[in-house]
Amino acid sequence: MVEQGGGAAGAGCMGCPLRQRGEWCVLNEEETRFLSRHLKKRRYRAGETIFSAGEPSHGIYCVTSGTAAIRKGDAEGNTVLLRLAYPGDTLGYRGLLLGENRRYHAEALGPSKICFVDRAVVKLLLERNPALGQQFLRRIASDMDEAHDHLVRNATLSNRDKFIHLLRALLNRHGRTATDGGRFMELPLSRRDLASMIGARHETLSRIIGRLEEDGIARFSGRTVYVARSHSLLNEIGPSTLLD
Amino acid sequence: MVEQGGGAAGAGCMGCPLRQRGEWCVLNEEETRFLSRHLKKRRYRAGETIFSAGEPSHGIYCVTSGTAAIRKGDAEGNTVLLRLAYPGDTLGYRGLLLGENRRYHAEALGPSKICFVDRAVVKLLLERNPALGQQFLRRIASDMDEAHDHLVRNATLSNRDKFIHLLRALLNRHGRTATDGGRFMELPLSRRDLASMIGARHETLSRIIGRLEEDGIARFSGRTVYVARSHSLLNEIGPSTLLD
DNA sequence: CGGATTAATTGACGATGGTCAAATTTTGAA
DNA sequence: TTCAAAATTTGACCATCGTCAATTAATCCG
Numbered sequence: 001m002v003e004q005g006g007g008a009a010g011a012g013c014m015g016c017p018l019r020q021r022g023e024w025c026v027l028n029e030e031e032t033r034f035l036s037r038h039l040k041k042r043r044y045r046a047g048e049t050i051f052s053a054g055e056p057s058h059g060i061y062c063v064t065s066g067t068a069a070i071r072k073g074d075a076e077g078n079t080v081l082l083r084l085a086y087p088g089d090t091l092g093y094r095g096l097l098l099g100e101n102r103r104y105h106a107e108a109l110g111p112s113k114i115c116f117v118d119r120a121v122v123k124l125l126l127e128r129n130p131a132l133g134q135q136f137l138r139r140i141a142s143d144m145d146e147a148h149d150h151l152v153r154n155a156t157l158s159n160r161d162k163f164i165h166l167l168r169a170l171l172n173r174h175g176r177t178a179t180d181g182g183r184f185m186e187l188p189l190s191r192r193d194l195a196s197m198i199g200a201r202h203e204t205l206s207r208i209i210g211r212l213e214e215d216g217i218a219r220f221s222g223r224t225v226y227v228a229r230s231h232s233l234l235n236e237i238g239p240s241t242l243l244d
Numbered sequence: 245m246v247e248q249g250g251g252a253a254g255a256g257c258m259g260c261p262l263r264q265r266g267e268w269c270v271l272n273e274e275e276t277r278f279l280s281r282h283l284k285k286r287r288y289r290a291g292e293t294i295f296s297a298g299e300p301s302h303g304i305y306c307v308t309s310g311t312a313a314i315r316k317g318d319a320e321g322n323t324v325l326l327r328l329a330y331p332g333d334t335l336g337y338r339g340l341l342l343g344e345n346r347r348y349h350a351e352a353l354g355p356s357k358i359c360f361v362d363r364a365v366v367k368l369l370l371e372r373n374p375a376l377g378q379q380f381l382r383r384i385a386s387d388m389d390e391a392h393d394h395l396v397r398n399a400t401l402s403n404r405d406k407f408i409h410l411l412r413a414l415l416n417r418h419g420r421t422a423t424d425g426g427r428f429m430e431l432p433l434s435r436r437d438l439a440s441m442i443g444a445r446h447e448t449l450s451r452i453i454g455r456l457e458e459d460g461i462a463r464f465s466g467r468t469v470y471v472a473r474s475h476s477l478l479n480e481i482g483p484s485t486l487l488d
Numbered sequence: 489c490g491g492a493t494t495a496a497t498t499g500a501c502g503a504t505g506g507t508c509a510a511a512t513t514t515t516g517a518a
Numbered sequence: 519t520t521c522a523a524a525a526t527t528t529g530a531c532c533a534t535c536g537t538c539a540a541t542t543a544a545t546c547c548g
Binding site: 158190191192202203205206207209210222 | 525526527528536
């Protein structure tokens, strides 16, 4: 299950399509080889846990393919899906930087490949290449922005509008253009998870979906969503960031 | 209005009570003197703007005394009070790190003293003392945690419970213990701002406050709040972080 | 001190959201 | 394929929230 080296089979990180993206893009060839030798790549099945709240942070994870979900729970046992992570995204830097235990739960949403980089390796690379630290700073800062945007929307919009926002963000990642010019996608999430992302109950989300269909804005069938181009009036909410 | 050197008059940062707190605590004597020579300390009156969304980020701000409010607006013109900043807190590192324009609006809530550190000075200190970078990382990471906790609560709790949480957080900062063992405080915020922090209209907040009084949980009079010790049953919500 | 402006409260009422329960569909494992 | 478990949808009903409008404080300047 665990193999050494990331990216394309046998080529290690050198051939990894993500070498150009994410924070690692600042590494030179030698550093990349070093990373390549020391990371552990692993496949996850749908629903499999990557790490859980409460456990110590031994390193960071880097999504190579697939989609991961970051969940966070509160004292009362409620659980919220905070965000999704896609290829090129880095997970778990928070616990690593602060030397704290994990506060989130991360799991693969579908079959995924995710690389693990041990704390010691990260530390070494950070010392060797200060630009990497910069990259992480930028990443965290932009994650902050995302979280704050999310906060503002949650405080401001109705559940319906929050869901439309979410749909738009998901369409950006998972959508395809249909032959008739409309857009469709396979939702990567259950209704429950979608509901938790907008802070509503799943029953409420069901009704919101019903209303969207009545209004001719979108059609839902299981996890398939279709949005007519003319009704890409998801623009009724305004511009969006990639994912929120 | 602008004077050189921070902290106690004439002593610069060396005598600043914040030298032990915040990210600057890792600076040695020489570095602190350098910082002291190059920062600009300024007084702000109540309501005065520290920086606004859209303007370029020339440096960071460090609250020496008083309270600052961080606001963020969305496309529709709604405004949300994201958080409060207290002595020892650093403002504006995001824009500085990302080299982007400010995305927030920061203003003094009451008479405050706030130091400004130019981007170049920060850069120099960061190069000279890598531990400072670590400090910033920790700060950002913990701000992230705060934002995420906030997100979970907003998605999970009723407005009433969100407000109780907010009250608790504010009591931690602004509360005093009364002679009878209860706690009271002077709210630093208007009802409108309080409402925006929990994502509700001010009319709704008025009614929540009314209900809290009916239930004997707290008494409000203008900006003064009193919470009987026996009713510090604000514990009905569970533990809290300092401010959220 | 007084008048004007802004903030806060209150009422009425419709819209939205949550809860409980039941029916239906989907999914997963044998 | 078939059955059981889990997810989703729907209905009924009530609580909460937002909106509009009208009052009633507070506050700010001059």
